[in-house]
Amino acid sequence: MKSTLQxxxxxxxxxxxxxxxxxxxxxxxxxxxxxxxxxEPITKGLRVFxxxxxxxxxxxxxxTDLCKKAxxxxxxxxxxxxxxxxxxxQHWDIAPEKNKAKDELKTxxxxxxxxxxxxxxDAGIENFTKLALEHxxxxxxxxxxxxxRWDIYEPTxxxxxxxxxxxxxxEELRIRHAEHFKKMDAHIVELNQKYGNVLxxxxxxxxxxxxxxxxxxxxxxxxxxxxxxxxxxxxxGKAPLQxxxxxxxxxxxxxxxxxxxxxxxxxxxxxxxxxxxxLNLLLQELAWEAVLAHPxxxxxx
Numbered sequence: 001m002k003s004t005l006q007x008x009x010x011x012x013x014x015x016x017x018x019x020x021x022x023x024x025x026x027x028x029x030x031x032x033x034x035x036x037x038x039x040e041p042i043t044k045g046l047r048v049f050x051x052x053x054x055x056x057x058x059x060x061x062x063x064t065d066l067c068k069k070a071x072x073x074x075x076x077x078x079x080x081x082x083x084x085x086x087x088x089x090q091h092w093d094i095a096p097e098k099n100k101a102k103d104e105l106k107t108x109x110x111x112x113x114x115x116x117x118x119x120x121x122d123a124g125i126e127n128f129t130k131l132a133l134e135h136x137x138x139x140x141x142x143x144x145x146x147x148x149r150w151d152i153y154e155p156t157x158x159x160x161x162x163x164x165x166x167x168x169x170x171e172e173l174r175i176r177h178a179e180h181f182k183k184m185d186a187h188i189v190e191l192n193q194k195y196g197n198v199l200x201x202x203x204x205x206x207x208x209x210x211x212x213x214x215x216x217x218x219x220x221x222x223x224x225x226x227x228x229x230x231x232x233x234x235x236x237g238k239a240p241l242q243x244x245x246x247x248x249x250x251x252x253x254x255x256x257x258x259x260x261x262x263x264x265x266x267x268x269x270x271x272x273x274x275x276x277x278x279l280n281l282l283l284q285e286l287a288w289e290a291v292l293a294h295p296x297x298x299x300x301x
Contacts, residue, residue: 045074056116062246088124147205163233170213207290222275247287
């Protein structure tokens, strides 16, 4: 009798899966040099630069707020490059005299660079990685993939005339995100093989899917339907979604659990009344679970 894996994966897919696991199992340069502290919580404030679009550019403000609540008073957001709907390469291609990201990286004083690609290929990720390492060999590059716009994988699916966020199941969301996740993970693994263990993934979309499943199950305090997370069909986030993503990024940047932190200002703005504390705890737990579950987050269970 064939195993479940043999029944569900065709030979080509199985080959790709084995290859990916082989890459993940191979020590990176940093690991070979004894990088045993990669999962230890960071207690000292970091200097962070962010490049992103409307699914990411509000994260710095949330992390700054969370750091204050966590007692990390020396956290510094040194800069932000914001371009709507942008690929990472667009931030790289900004004219030299206006390119704040490159200028800050060249100082060698940036501890963390956060990027948010939409889809691959995107040469900007590698370009920024090379530049960053030239000036600070200890920098970390944190990549936050997007949750799918319009709930579809755009490279292979035509945009629907109407989007009903409430109609989709968690299982279907995972199926639609599968190719997106696979390609992004493989690219980060490839770059880590080339440059060392310097790139990490902030699994925001995985946490968003988990929250949507909680809403479907009626287990998300203050949130009745999935539409409560979005401002539009494209998928821009309302305050609860932004708080969730902020927790994910905070957890990866500082390698610390967000569970137990006070309600952040962004979630306060949702005015959830007596549901606020319960939802805040749920968002923290979902974010932390997503980070611990992802093999490229830099954290381990």
